[in-house]
Amino acid sequence: MCLPGYYEYSCRVKIVAGHDALERIPDLLRRLGARRPLLVTDRGVAGAGLVGILREAMGERLEIGAVADDVPPDSDLEAVNRLAVLYRESGCDALIALGGGSVMDTAKGINILVSERGDDLLKFSGAGTLKRPLKPLIAVPTTAGTGSEVTLVAVIKDRQRRLKMAFVSYFLLPDAAILDSRMTLSLPAPITAATGMDALSHAVEAYYCLGKNPLSDVTALAAIRLIGGNLLNVVHNPSDREGRLAMANAAALAGMAFSNSMVGMVHALGHAVGSVCGLPHGVCMAILLPYGLEYNRHKREAVMGELLFPIGGPEIYGKTAPEDRTGRVIAYIRQLNEDLHAATGGRHARFFGEIRDREGNHAAPRRRLPEIARTALGDGAIFYNPEDLDYDDLLMVLEAAWEGMPLDSGRIRKG
Numbered sequence: 009m010c011l012p013g014y015y016e017y018s019c020r021v022k023i024v025a026g027h028d029a030l031e032r033i034p035d036l037l038r039r040l041g042a043r044r045p046l047l048v049t050d051r052g053v054a055g056a057g058l059v060g061i062l063r064e065a066m067g068e069r070l071e072i073g074a075v076a077d078d079v080p081p082d083s084d085l086e087a088v089n090r091l092a093v094l095y096r097e098s099g100c101d102a103l104i105a106l107g108g109g110s111v112m113d114t115a116k117g118i119n120i121l122v123s124e125r126g127d128d129l130l131k132f133s134g135a136g137t138l139k140r141p142l143k144p145l146i147a148v149p150t151t152a153g154t155g156s157e158v159t160l161v162a163v164i165k166d167r168q169r170r171l172k173m174a175f176v177s178y179f180l181l182p183d184a185a186i187l188d189s190r191m192t193l194s195l196p197a198p199i200t201a202a203t204g205m206d207a208l209s210h211a212v213e214a215y216y217c218l219g220k221n222p223l224s225d226v227t228a229l230a231a232i233r234l235i236g237g238n239l240l241n242v243v244h245n246p247s248d249r250e251g252r253l254a255m256a257n258a259a260a261l262a263g264m265a266f267s268n269s270m271v272g273m274v275h276a277l278g279h280a281v282g283s284v285c286g287l288p289h290g291v292c293m294a295i296l297l298p299y300g301l302e303y304n305r306h307k308r309e310a311v312m313g314e315l316l317f318p319i320g321g322p323e324i325y326g327k328t329a330p331e332d333r334t335g336r337v338i339a340y341i342r343q344l345n346e347d348l349h350a351a352t353g354g355r356h357a358r359f360f361g362e363i364r365d366r367e368g369n370h371a372a373p374r375r376r377l378p379e380i381a382r383t384a385l386g387d388g389a390i391f392y393n394p395e396d397l398d399y400d401d402l403l404m405v406l407e408a409a410w411e412g413m414p415l416d417s418g419r420i421r422k423g
Contacts, residue, residue, distance in 0.1 A: 015221035017268045018178065021147075021158045025187035025257060027249060030065035033104065033146055036184050037070060040144040042102030044073040046095045048115040049106040051077055053150050056194045062106060062148065074098035082282065083110045084165040085173075088117035088129055095122050102144035105182070106191075108203070109154030109163075109289065112147055116162035116180045119143050129164065135176035147182035150191045152255035153203025153290050155210055155263020157185035165283065172283050174388065187256040189249040197243050198355040200255075201348040202290030204239040207231060207259040208341075209274050209293035213300060214265035215315060216308045217272040217392045224269035227261045233318035234258035240344070243351045272393035273384075274300035277402065277409075280384035281360070285372040291357050294345055299405050300393075301338045302415045307394040309334050316340075359412030377406045395421060 024032050037045060049059060054077040063072070076091045095103070095118055105115035120132050123142035132138060147157035156162075162175040192200070211231040214224050235258045242251040278292035301312060313333030317325040319340050328336055348356040357363050363371040372380075381402035384390070390397055401421060408415050 015223075017221060017223040019158060019264045019268070020178065020181050022184040023158070023187065023260060024184055025253065025260075027189050027253065028065075029186045029188040030062055030148070030190065033062075033148075033186060034066050034069035036146060037102055037144060040102065040183055042144045044071055044098075044100050045102040045104045045144075045146070046091070046098060046100040046118070047072050047075045047104045047106060048079060048091065048111055048118065049075070049077050050079040050081075050111055053077070053107045053111070056150075058106060058150055058191060058194070061190055062104075072104075073100035079107065079111050079114045081110055081288070082165045082172075082286065083113040083117065083163070084167050085117075085129055086167070087114055088121065088164060089127070092118045092121040092127075102146070104146045104148060106148045106150060108149065108151040109156045112149070112154065112156035112182075113162040113164055115145060115147070116175065117164050119145055119180070120175065129175075130166075130173065133173045133175055137175075138177040138179045140179065142179050145182045146184050146186060148186045148188070148191060149256065149259065151195060151199060151203040152192055152252070152259040153206035155207060155259050155266070157182055157187075158260050158263040159267040161267065163279070170283055171383075172279050185260060187253065187260060189253040189256065192252045192256060193247060193249065195246070197246065197352045199290070200243050200246065201239070201352055201356040202288060202294055203259070204235060204242075204255060204290075205294035205297065205345070205348070206290035207255070207262045208235045208239075209278075209297045209300075210262035210266040210271065211235070211258075212297060212315065212341075213271040213274055214262070214269040216301075216304065216311045216394065217270060218394060219269040219392050220311075221269060224265045228265035228269075229318050231258045231262035231265060232315060234261070236319050240347055240351065243348060270392040271389050272300060273303060273390060273397055273402075273405070276384045276387035276389040276393070276397075277380070277405065279387050279389070280380045281372060283383055284376055284380045287360075287363065287372055291363070294348075295357060295359055295409050296405075298338050298341050298345075299409055299415060301334065301341070302417075303401075303405060303420055304394045305334055305338075306420065312337055360406075360410040361412065372410070374407075374410055377403060377410060380406055
């Protein structure tokens with residue numbers, strides 16, 4: 009049992025950030041003893057021309073062994089197994105992950121199989137199963153949200169069992185994260201909004217959940233300040249390179265925070281909605297974040313109130329009574345979702361009930377809420393949530409988030 013005040017913090021990833029950071033990749037790989045990487049990406053990234061920008065930046069200094077540009081929106085076991093075969097057949101000795109969270113997770117999964125010479129990824133699920141360093145991995149995020157470029161976690165879907173499997177190890181950390189403004193300039197406004205809210209959810213939960221520590225607090229607060237100052241701006245002004253780089257830095261800082269402090273119910277519910285209904289993770293985070301603050305407020309009022317400082321600045325923080333600060337933080341996040349909804353022409357979701365599929369049906373039907381609640385009960389993030397949650401609690405939160413209504417404070421457990 010750890011004494012009060014004990015914590016651990018580690019970020020072993022080399023960060024290379026700037027408007028010309030891509031050019032550093034060949035030298036980084038050479039220092040790692042690699043010369044023939046597998047480039048892992050998806051069709052959206054390739055179609056946006058980002059593979060071409062990466063190749064041009066690296067020039068003739070590096071030979072790419074193969075390009076895998078068909079990673080699915082949710083990383084899954086089938087994709088990992090198939091691309092591990094491509095890695096071996098192409099004689100690759102490293103990986104470059106160019107994309108968002110799914111691409112990063114897929115590359116981490118591939119790295120487990122090719123480094124361990126295995127064919128069953130599930131043997132390595134959970135925490136602590138990896139015992140030695142993996143092949144070199146360079147992470148190049150094309151969204152500013154997941155923070156996967158600096159995290160020790162991979163989440164990969166088992167479609168047959170309709171579960172998202174977690175893989176946790178310091179050996180999963182990329183060797184380097186390349187934060188380059190060119191990689192997000194073409195990101196559409198709705199994805200910019202959702203991934204930015206994903207980063208915000210990482211930082212906010214990292215700050216108030218049970219695993220918080222002094223160093224994760226520093227990175228969380230820095231991330232919140234950058235997101236508050238830049239997210240809405242880059243949605244309105246997508247070509248703002250300084251704003252794009254600021255958001256890339258924010259996502260990495262938030263990733264450093266939550267991978268050392270963990271997250272809570274917002275992520276437990278978000279993972280479950282993604283597993284059951286296939287909704288993008290960032291969309292789930294944007295919708296659920298205010299509910300996490302509301303549900304836990306009675307346990308973490310003072311800590312949550314501190315978030316008003318990076319969000320509103322010192323003047324607003326100083327003029328707001330301590331008992332009103334958390335309420336202003338929640339109101340700010342709800343208003344940010346409203347502003348992003350307006351800035352994206354209504355394509356940024358505010359509650360689950362308004363999200364429709366191409367046929368006009370609810371993408372997360374209300375009848376699926378009980379299944380989502382049951383799935384969330386098995387998510388490890390629940391253990392770091394300040395207040396306990398059972399099935400009825402989770403369902404209550406989901407019902408409110410489906411309708412876009414605030415929580416009924418009288419129904420929140422006061423443990």
